[in-house]
Amino acid sequence: MARLVVLGGGVAGHTTATFAAKWLGSQHEVVVVTPNAKWNWIPSNIWVGVGQMTKEEVTFDLAPVYAKAGITYHQAKAVSINPEGSDSSEKPFVTIEYTQEGKAGETEVVEYDYLVNATGPKLNFDATPGLGDGNGQLGENTVSVCTADHAVHASHKLAEAVEKMKGGTRQKFLVGTGHGMCTCQGAAFEYIFNIENELRKAGVRDMADVKWISNESFLGDFGMGGLHMKVGGYVVSSKLFAESLYAERSIDWLIGAHTSKVENGKVEYELLDGSKGEEEFDFAMLIPPFAGVGLKAYDKAGEDITGTVFAPNGFMKVDADYTAKPYAEWKASDWPRTYQNPTYSNMFAAGIAFAPPHLISKPMKSPNGTPINPTPPRTGMPSGIIGKAVAHSVCDLMTKGENAHLHEASMAEMGAACVASAGKGVFTGTAAAMTVYPVVPDFEKYPGTGRDTDYTFGEIGLAGHWIKHILHFLFIYKAKLNPGWTLIPE
Amino acid sequence: MKEEELNFEKEQFSLTMIPGKFARSMRTCLIWQFIRFVIINVKMIIVVGKSH
Ligand SMILES: Cc1cc2nc3c(=O)[nH]c(=O)nc-3n(C[C@H](O)[C@H](O)[C@H](O)COP(=O)(O)OP(=O)(O)OC[C@H]3O[C@@H](n4cnc5c(N)ncnc54)[C@H](O)[C@@H]3O)c2cc1C
Numbered sequence: 358m359a360r361l362v363v364l365g366g367g368v369a370g371h372t373t374a375t376f377a378a379k380w381l382g383s384q385h386e387v388v389v390v391t392p393n394a395k396w397n398w399i400p401s402n403i404w405v406g407v408g409q410m411t412k413e414e415v416t417f418d419l420a421p422v423y424a425k426a427g428i429t430y431h432q433a434k435a436v437s438i439n440p441e442g443s444d445s446s447e448k449p450f451v452t453i454e455y456t457q458e459g460k461a462g463e464t465e466v467v468e469y470d471y472l473v474n475a476t477g478p479k480l481n482f483d484a485t486p487g488l489g490d491g492n493g494q495l496g497e498n499t500v501s502v503c504t505a506d507h508a509v510h511a512s513h514k515l516a517e518a519v520e521k522m523k524g525g526t527r528q529k530f531l532v533g534t535g536h537g538m539c540t541c542q543g544a545a546f547e548y549i550f551n552i553e554n555e556l557r558k559a560g561v562r563d564m565a566d567v568k569w570i571s572n573e574s575f576l577g578d579f580g581m582g583g584l585h586m587k588v589g590g591y592v593v594s595s596k597l598f599a600e601s602l603y604a605e606r607s608i609d610w611l612i613g614a615h616t617s618k619v620e621n622g623k624v625e626y627e628l629l630d631g632s633k634g635e636e637e638f639d640f641a642m643l644i645p646p647f648a649g650v651g652l653k654a655y656d657k658a659g660e661d662i663t664g665t666v667f668a669p670n671g672f673m674k675v676d677a678d679y680t681a682k683p684y685a686e687w688k689a690s691d692w693p694r695t696y697q698n699p700t701y702s703n704m705f706a707a708g709i710a711f712a713p714p715h716l717i718s719k720p721m722k723s724p725n726g727t728p729i730n731p732t733p734p735r736t737g738m739p740s741g742i743i744g745k746a747v748a749h750s751v752c753d754l755m756t757k758g759e760n761a762h763l764h765e766a767s768m769a770e771m772g773a774a775c776v777a778s779a780g781k782g783v784f785t786g787t788a789a790a791m792t793v794y795p796v797v798p799d800f801e802k803y804p805g806t807g808r809d810t811d812y813t814f815g816e817i818g819l820a821g822h823w824i825k826h827i828l829h830f831l832f833i834y835k836a837k838l839n840p841g842w843t844l845i846p847e
Numbered sequence: 848m849k850e851e852e853l854n855f856e857k858e859q860f861s862l863t864m865i866p867g868k869f870a871r872s873m874r875t876c877l878i879w880q881f882i883r884f885v886i887i888n889v890k891m892i893i894v895v896g897k898s899h
Contacts, residue, residue: 601864745899
C-alpha cells in the first residue's frame with residue numbers, strides 16, 4: 358500500500374484528494390493535511406462581504422466528507438518537507454503542526470510515497486505597511502474578502518458605512534489591490550460592483566464616492582495582459598469593456614498604482630509614471646499580494662534545500678521553463694504541463710501553489726524602479742483542472758509504476774470562466790460573464806489577440822447572474838461528494 | 848435627460864462606450880436572457896471540454 362499526502366484542502370487540493378481516493382479505492386491511502394476545519398467556496402465570499410450570504414452558506418465541515426471518502430484527514434499545517442527522508446527515516450516525509458482544537462501546536466511526521474502541494478497562497482498583508490497587522494494577518498485599516506471570516510467582518514463594516522450615509526455623512530469607498538505585485542483583480546472587481554449595487558439598493562448611492570485603485574496598467578488587464586473578447590458581435594479589448602462598466606456605474610479609477618502604505622482612512626501610492634499621491638477613504642477593501650505559504654525543505658543530511666524546491670516567492674518549482682527572458686520571448690510553452698517537481702519526481706504542485714514561469718501581463722516599472730504589474734492569476738477553474746490532472750498522474754504512478762504517462766493540463770491550453778456578479782436578485786441581479794481561452798495567450802497560434810475569439814467572450818446580464826448562482830450550488834454540492842459529483846466539471 | 852448624458856459628463860469616462868436604453872433593457876429581458884443563458888452555458892461547456 359502506497360500513501361499520497363495532499364497538502365491543502367482548498368480548490369486544488371480537495372479536487373486532487375477526492376478524485377485520488379475514488380480512483381485508488383482502498384488499495385492505497387490518501388491523506389489530507391490542511392489547517393482549515395471547513396471547506397470554503399471562496400468566490401461566494403463576495404456575497405458574504407456585502408451581507409447577501411452567511412458564512413455558513415459558503416462553507417461546510419471537511420471531516421465528515423473526508424470520512425465518507427475514506428481519506429485520512431489531519432487538521433494541521435505543513436511546516437517542512439524532507440523529500441529524501443532523514444538520518445532516522447528512509448522514506449520522504451512532511452512535518453506537520455496541528456491547528457485542531459485540543460492538539461494545536463503539536464507536531465508530527467507524516468511519511469509519503471507521493472506528495473501534492475496545494476497549499477494555495479499566503480495572504481501577504483504585511484508586504485504593505487499598514488495593510489497587515491505586523492503578524493501576517495489583516496490589519497485594522499482595511500477589510501478583505503479573501504476568507505469567509507474576513508468577508509463577514511467586511512459586511513459589518515459596509516453596514517456601518519451605509520448607516521452613516523443614511524444619517525447624512527458622505528462616505529468614500531476604495532476597492533482594489535493593496536500592492537504593486539498583486540493578483541486576483543477579478544475578486545476586487547466583483548466586490549466593487551456588488552458594493553455599488555448594495556449602495557443603490559439602500560438608496561444611498563448619491564452619498565457615496567466609489568473608487569477603484571489597482572496595479573493594472575490598464576483597466577481590464579485582470580493579470581492576464583487583458584483580453585480581446587467578443588461583445589455584441591464585436592471583438593473588443595477588455596479595456597473598453599471594463600471602462601464601460603465603471604463609467605456606467607460612475608466608479609472612478611486609479612490604475613498603474615502601487616499601494617505603498619495604508620493608514621487609518623488613507624493610502625499612499627506610487628504610479629507608473631513615478632508620481633506619488635494619497636487617497637482618502639472611509640471604507641477600503643484592498644487585496645493583499647500572494648506568496649507561497651513558506652514551506653521549508655531539507656535534504657537527508659538536514660541541509661536547507663528550500664531554494665532548490667521552491668522559487669524565491671515561495672511557490673513550488675514544477676516543469677515550467679524558468680529561464681529569465683524578456684517579455685518579447687515569452688512563449689505559451691514556458692508554462693508547466695504536468696506540475697511535477699523537476700528535482701523530486703514524486704512531488705507535484707497544484708493550483709496557486711505552483712511557481713509560474715513569469716507574469717502574463719507585460720512587466721512594468723515606475724522610473725523609481727518599483728515593479729507595478731499584476732502577477733498571474735490561477736483562478737478556480739484552472740486550479741480544479743490542474744488538481745484533477747495531478748490526481749490522475751499520481752494514481753497512474755501508484756498503480757502502473759514509475760514509468761506511467763503523466764497527465765497534462767497547461768494553462769496555455771486551458772480556458773477559464775469568470776462570472777463577476779453585481780447584485781443578487783433572481784430577476785434584478787446582473788453579472789459580467791467572461792470566458793477566456795486560453796488563460797495564457799498563445800501568440801504562435803493566435804497571432805493577433807493570443808486567444809481564440811470564438812471562446813473568449815463577455816456579456817452583461819441576468820444570464821451571467823443565474824450562472825453564478827448555479828455555480829455556487831453546483832460546486833458546493835460537488836465538493837461535498839454528493840451523488841453524481843464526478844459528473845460536475847471543474 | 849438620457850442616462851448616458853450623466854455618464855459621459857465626467858471627463859474620465861468620455862472615451863468609453865455606454866449602453867443605451869435598449870442595451871440596458873436587454874440585460875434583464877427574461878426571454879433574451881434565457882436564450883443567452885443557454886448559449887453561454889453551451890460555450891462554457893465547450894471551453895471546459897477543451898481544457899481537460
Ligand atoms: C474573494 C475571491 C473571489 C474569487 N472569485 C473567483 C471566481 O469567481 N472564479 C474563480 O475561478 N476564482 C475565483 N477566485 C480564485 C479562487 O478562489 C482560487 O483560484 C482558488 O481558491 C485557488 O485554489 P487553491 O487550491 O490553489 O488555493 P486555496 O483554495 O486557497 O486552497 C489552499 C489550501 O491550502 C491550505 N493551506 C495553507 N497553508 C497550508 C499549509 N502550510 N499546509 C497545508 N495546507 C495549507 C489552506 O488552508 C487552503 O485550504 C477568487 C478568490 C478570492 C480571494
